Amino acid sequence: xxxxxxxxxxxxxxxxxxxxxxxxxxxxxxxxxxxxxxxxxxxxxxxxxxxxxxxxxxxxxxxxxxxxxxxxxxxxxxxxxxxxxxxxxxxxxxxxxxxxxxxxxxxxxxxxxxxxxxxxxxxxxxxxxxxxxxxxxxxxxxxxxxxxxxxxxxxxxxxxxxxxxxxxxxxxxxxxxxxxxxxxxxxxxxxxxxxxxxxxxxxxxxxxxxxxxxxxxxxxxxxxxxxxxxxxxxxxxxxxxxxxxxxxxxxxxxxxxxxxxxxxxxxxxxxxxxxxxxxxxxxxxxxxxxxxxxxxxxxxxxxxxxxxxxxxxxxxxxxxxxxxxxxxxxxxxxxxxxxxxxxxxxxxxxxxxxxx
Amino acid sequence: xxxxxxxxxxxxxxxxxxxxxxxxxxxxxxxxxxxxxxxxxxxxxxxxxxxxxxxxxxxxxxxxxxxxxxxxxxxxxxxxxxxxxxxxxxxxx
Numbered sequence: 001x002x003x004x005x006x007x008x009x010x011x012x013x014x015x016x017x018x019x020x021x022x023x024x025x026x027x028x029x030x031x032x033x034x035x036x037x038x039x040x041x042x043x044x045x046x047x048x049x050x051x052x053x054x055x056x057x058x059x060x061x062x063x064x065x066x067x068x069x070x071x072x073x074x075x076x077x078x079x080x081x082x083x084x085x086x087x088x089x090x091x092x093x094x095x096x097x098x099x100x101x102x103x104x105x106x107x108x109x110x111x112x113x114x115x116x117x118x119x120x121x122x123x124x125x126x127x128x129x130x131x132x133x134x135x136x137x138x139x140x141x142x143x144x145x146x147x148x149x150x151x152x153x154x155x156x157x158x159x160x161x162x163x164x165x166x167x168x169x170x171x172x173x174x175x176x177x178x179x180x181x182x183x184x185x186x187x188x189x190x191x192x193x194x195x196x197x198x199x200x201x202x203x204x205x206x207x208x209x210x211x212x213x214x215x216x217x218x219x220x221x222x223x224x225x226x227x228x229x230x231x232x233x234x235x236x237x238x239x240x241x242x243x244x245x246x247x248x249x250x251x252x253x254x255x256x257x258x259x260x261x262x263x264x265x266x267x268x269x270x271x272x273x274x275x276x277x278x279x280x281x282x283x284x285x286x287x288x289x290x291x292x293x294x295x296x297x298x299x300x301x302x303x304x305x306x307x308x309x310x311x312x313x314x315x316x317x318x319x320x321x322x323x324x325x326x327x328x329x330x331x332x333x334x335x336x337x338x339x340x341x342x343x344x345x346x347x348x349x350x351x352x353x354x355x356x
Numbered sequence: 357x358x359x360x361x362x363x364x365x366x367x368x369x370x371x372x373x374x375x376x377x378x379x380x381x382x383x384x385x386x387x388x389x390x391x392x393x394x395x396x397x398x399x400x401x402x403x404x405x406x407x408x409x410x411x412x413x414x415x416x417x418x419x420x421x422x423x424x425x426x427x428x429x430x431x432x433x434x435x436x437x438x439x440x441x442x443x444x445x446x447x448x449x
Binding site for chain 2: 075076079080082083084086087090091118119120167202203204205
């Protein structure tokens, strides 16, 4: 991993670019391109952060004659792959619908479509879909009949992994939203998510999507668990905040409180607002900024975009960081013992998933 | 396959999805899992048929944009549309 060799100016350039693009500013506030940028470093950095499509689009819009061919090639290949994944997702959704299985696609093409209006603007590698627990068996059977192979060893507590070899597509079939609820006390209250889901257009075809409040909470939970390692996740939060002024903040705050996800939410909002200029209603911005704990965590997070990522330099950080994201003190104290207990009892986790 | 005339209506096939790579459009046929790419005039046509459009209307739109004699424009357009229909990217009514 060459991140330590990437200069500060290249890192700053990328963040500035993303900030400007997401805020829909017309001219990015930085120096003319040709001399200042180490292209190879920049592209590699953008690829790591999974923001190459956004970078590419931003460059194409501001300096159309000056897009490096290697970035062009990278994005073209990623877009083509994205199209394939989107097509496959649509095929699966259609089959499930036909069998009476309701499904909510999330991350991947669905998130790309609802946030950016175009599957090509977001890098994704696999497909994630949520089905109801009672439909899981039927959903899985349909996927297997379509030629997917089960991947027992890659399956987790809340999802089952399947693989289609001929086009190398991984599908994560979820019946729950967050891993290890016994360890990390975040209860996403899925029943309500199902009730509130909306519709998104995936290349002209309709699909279910999470309501923006649920989506935002999920993005912050997912990003937080992974130390906000990839700028893509921060971009997603910023883009959601920018494109959904209709967000029900009262409901979101209540939900965050009830699900134990308030700290996670605040951290995500803080980083997106502070780093990428994402808009927040004044009272929310104030609450978020005033939270000392959030500010401290956010500082660590932001630094990693200009130094090396936290998880890579200190793997143990990924275990302890979620500790700081837990809302209730008692839960924080018991986090580590519960985590160790969980790892002990879930060595044979795939035997549990097959019972579902 | 229905022969294409000036009065035919062109509709994008529901079995495809596409993305715009800036001057180039990549289309994926979800049935065959084959990729196609369009550039220049093809991209323009693809944009026009976002909503169902008659061949006559497409011809009028592109003739205005490109410096081609009308007869040539018509035969070129019919040829392009015929190929797209053959590949299943559009439907003709």
